Amino acid sequence: MKENKIPYKIYLDEKEMPTAWYNMRADMKNKPAPLLNPGTLRPMTAEELSGVFCEELVKQELDDTTAYFEIPEEIRDFYKMYRPSPLVRAYCLEKKLGTPAKIYYKFEGNNTSGSHKLNSAIAQAYYAKKQGLKGVTTETGAGQWGTALSMACSYFELDCKVYMVKVSYEQKPFRREVMRTYGASVTPSPSMETEVGKKILAEFPGTTGSLGCAISEAVEAATTREGYRYVLGSVLNQVLLHQSVIGLETKAALDKYGIKPDIIIGCAGGGSNLGGLIAPFMGEKLRGEADYRIIAVEPASCPSFTRGKFAYDFCDTGMVCPLAKMYTLGSSFIPAANHAGGLRYHGMSTTLSQLYDDGLMEAVSVKQTEVFQAAEQFARVEGILPAPESSHAIKVAIDEAMRCKETGEEKTIVFGLTGTGYFDMVAYEKFHDGAMTDYIPSDEEIQANIDRLPKVD
Amino acid sequence: MKENKIPYKIYLDEKEMPTAWYNMRADMKNKPAPLLNPGTLRPMTAEELSGVFCEELVKQELDDTTAYFEIPEEIRDFYKMYRPSPLVRAYCLEKKLGTPAKIYYKFEGNNTSGSHKLNSAIAQAYYAKKQGLKGVTTETGAGQWGTALSMACSYFELDCKVYMVKVSYEQKPFRREVMRTYGASVTPSPSMETEVGKKILAEFPGTTGSLGCAISEAVEAATTREGYRYVLGSVLNQVLLHQSVIGLETKAALDKYGIKPDIIIGCAGGGSNLGGLIAPFMGEKLRGEADYRIIAVEPASCPSFTRGKFAYDFCDTGMVCPLAKMYTLGSSFIPAANHAGGLRYHGMSTTLSQLYDDGLMEAVSVKQTEVFQAAEQFARVEGILPAPESSHAIKVAIDEAMRCKETGEEKTIVFGLTGTGYFDMVAYEKFHDGAMTDYIPSDEEIQANIDRLPKVD
Numbered sequence: 051m052k053e054n055k056i057p058y059k060i061y062l063d064e065k066e067m068p069t070a071w072y073n074m075r076a077d078m079k080n081k082p083a084p085l086l087n088p089g090t091l092r093p094m095t096a097e098e099l100s101g102v103f104c105e106e107l108v109k110q111e112l113d114d115t116t117a118y119f120e121i122p123e124e125i126r127d128f129y130k131m132y133r134p135s136p137l138v139r140a141y142c143l144e145k146k147l148g149t150p151a152k153i154y155y156k157f158e159g160n161n162t163s164g165s166h167k168l169n170s171a172i173a174q175a176y177y178a179k180k181q182g183l184k185g186v187t188t189e190t191g192a193g194q195w196g197t198a199l200s201m202a203c204s205y206f207e208l209d210c211k212v213y214m215v216k217v218s219y220e221q222k223p224f225r226r227e228v229m230r231t232y233g234a235s236v237t238p239s240p241s242m243e244t245e246v247g248k249k250i251l252a253e254f255p256g257t258t259g260s261l262g263c264a265i266s267e268a269v270e271a272a273t274t275r276e277g278y279r280y281v282l283g284s285v286l287n288q289v290l291l292h293q294s295v296i297g298l299e300t301k302a303a304l305d306k307y308g309i310k311p312d313i314i315i316g317c318a319g320g321g322s323n324l325g326g327l328i329a330p331f332m333g334e335k336l337r338g339e340a341d342y343r344i345i346a347v348e349p350a351s352c353p354s355f356t357r358g359k360f361a362y363d364f365c366d367t368g369m370v371c372p373l374a375k376m377y378t379l380g381s382s383f384i385p386a387a388n389h390a391g392g393l394r395y396h397g398m399s400t401t402l403s404q405l406y407d408d409g410l411m412e413a414v415s416v417k418q419t420e421v422f423q424a425a426e427q428f429a430r431v432e433g434i435l436p437a438p439e440s441s442h443a444i445k446v447a448i449d450e451a452m453r454c455k456e457t458g459e460e461k462t463i464v465f466g467l468t469g470t471g472y473f474d475m476v477a478y479e480k481f482h483d484g485a486m487t488d489y490i491p492s493d494e495e496i497q498a499n500i501d502r503l504p505k506v507d
Numbered sequence: 508m509k510e511n512k513i514p515y516k517i518y519l520d521e522k523e524m525p526t527a528w529y530n531m532r533a534d535m536k537n538k539p540a541p542l543l544n545p546g547t548l549r550p551m552t553a554e555e556l557s558g559v560f561c562e563e564l565v566k567q568e569l570d571d572t573t574a575y576f577e578i579p580e581e582i583r584d585f586y587k588m589y590r591p592s593p594l595v596r597a598y599c600l601e602k603k604l605g606t607p608a609k610i611y612y613k614f615e616g617n618n619t620s621g622s623h624k625l626n627s628a629i630a631q632a633y634y635a636k637k638q639g640l641k642g643v644t645t646e647t648g649a650g651q652w653g654t655a656l657s658m659a660c661s662y663f664e665l666d667c668k669v670y671m672v673k674v675s676y677e678q679k680p681f682r683r684e685v686m687r688t689y690g691a692s693v694t695p696s697p698s699m700e701t702e703v704g705k706k707i708l709a710e711f712p713g714t715t716g717s718l719g720c721a722i723s724e725a726v727e728a729a730t731t732r733e734g735y736r737y738v739l740g741s742v743l744n745q746v747l748l749h750q751s752v753i754g755l756e757t758k759a760a761l762d763k764y765g766i767k768p769d770i771i772i773g774c775a776g777g778g779s780n781l782g783g784l785i786a787p788f789m790g791e792k793l794r795g796e797a798d799y800r801i802i803a804v805e806p807a808s809c810p811s812f813t814r815g816k817f818a819y820d821f822c823d824t825g826m827v828c829p830l831a832k833m834y835t836l837g838s839s840f841i842p843a844a845n846h847a848g849g850l851r852y853h854g855m856s857t858t859l860s861q862l863y864d865d866g867l868m869e870a871v872s873v874k875q876t877e878v879f880q881a882a883e884q885f886a887r888v889e890g891i892l893p894a895p896e897s898s899h900a901i902k903v904a905i906d907e908a909m910r911c912k913e914t915g916e917e918k919t920i921v922f923g924l925t926g927t928g929y930f931d932m933v934a935y936e937k938f939h940d941g942a943m944t945d946y947i948p949s950d951e952e953i954q955a956n957i958d959r960l961p962k963v964d
Contacts, residue, residue, distance in 0.1 A: 057520075162892040201890060231892060472930070
């Protein structure tokens, strides 16, 4: 098919959609380090984890040898409502930049949650339902995960309780209404509803919240109620597993036209999108079948890969969750309030952290004003109004394409466009008004939080 | 292909996309009545119209004999960024309703403008650019048309000036930011920027505006500036022509699987979506090749088809535009402020008005609280958060499907899902809070406005 003109949008047929998720860990020589019980500092057992997570999800979380997990039919049916997502050839952006590079993006925003988060939300809701649970609790930052989970729970008729990072709750009131449309209850975090919330509020009365803190509250709410479990939209191995559907579709679409990417770029908060997008490509790399440049892009205001430490840390601010070995800024790190939207998490997926530490991928950090510049440039030629999170990847894709312009190289660049910016207009307004500023934490701020890391090794 | 299982989403290949728009008027025995010059009461000539509209668009407006207009390649290229739009089989809704009916919807919301409006915006911007104009002016109600036009103008680097109905401007501040992202300027209407705006404000100081009034302002702004023309997102023949891409794609997708619809349902404000969706089906009906039930759905608060009069009327409140023969509530009619979002126009496309008067289609009106009930029901099972406008069609599609449940008939229902409700969360919030009310104009209110219709016949 190589000679065919590449269409603007490559869609797979329903029957070409993946029927199994791919688990990168199966092909990793250096496996990600296990989660540790914060009390005993010993690896968390399936039994211990089952108090917090659904049973099937615990299995997926701990399994680092099975390469493929079949996607249950009920989940595949739901996927068919909004997947396959298009792999778009950015003809208009290429033309505007005057680059010889060929740019593709996998667009995950064409569903009501507005992002890729739905891919894992529906899986987690399915397993909760299958286990006979009454409901689930979770946290949400920018609100995309909370919306996705609300949709998934509504589909399976599960109760859904969302703790939303306060700064996002205030900046994005409409997100709450979308969640309500799907029947979820939403609480700004930190709240007085939980013991850990009360404690954090007592210590930091003016806090605008953080993902780590919302996680603590959601975990407490799940473990103190009968018939509830906690679900998480990023960071965890199970989430990366579900999100591999992004990369598997991307690879199938590229293969259909005989295209081999040179560079794969994704934004990284906790790593769910990046881990999903790169999964099959990283698999080839791990098995020595192909090579790709893989780039994680993170905000300069929350730079866990580029300025964090690879060490055991708490996944949450309240220190009630297991310890994970990851690139982290310290669970006490809270990104500046001027930072727009998501990618606010202090740590990073243990799987991606290990891959990064092994030199199998790169990371760069970018400032938010340049991210919004790239977002606007992209919107004006490609039509889609991107989420600020996704725009981190746009920024670096444009940078790489401009480098190709200098060198004349016809590289093929693929990036993940994780979602739309419809609910980020407050941030866009700031940008338009010239009121957006950049924040880069000082070395002292970074060090002070890293100094507080738990002593494990 | 009949025996194939119908996928959840039917996508056409790029090469199956329509290459020409279809003009229903060519097949109509009773042609829509011509626009009249408000001064002379004689049919508007191409020359007269060219002061307001682009030349090519005037040709399209007046031509009621040419059946097909080729879609210029530049427009087809732009279409490829967000089209073909999916024709979705509503398996989940069918299951939830327990109906033997087969329900399909053509979803036009997967683009940043959030609706079908982009189909005509890009065409109108293209012809303006081709004519060498500096920019265009327009009005917008719910904001979808303004957003669409901003995107189209940004793509062709045209100046874009939008008069936005004040009630929507206030209810939807984020819409303004989306338009700004695409470089448009947005003014709440009525404004003090135009003579007609000043006059309306003097007469009705507390008015929340209307489409008719915003049209007057935009037309004045276009005709008093060098290098500008006015563009309109609905009502006009040219708009229905461009929107025929919706129906042509729908028909091609259905034909691909050997599906023949029994009922076709669309919401109707000015008629752009409905006229586009039904175009090729109505064509078959007009030529005696097939029969379909075609249903227009309008809000009970602005019921031009079901309670209006088929007569010549002004297209705008300021009475500066030509007269059109249409179903109208009178250009002085302004829908109640409690009415959420679009479908606020006092009149209706002349083409659709003629077809309705000839008994070739039906019309029903629905109340907004029942529309939001249908919207929420749909969102919870089909995932997509629908625009209030689109939800009018959902409501009637569900009603028809439930009728099939009673009778046991396996009818095939196709409806137009024109857009997403991301920018309608204020209205959804009202609905969730139980604060949404219905408004049905009294017979006296309707009659008083109809009494003010211009005396033409």
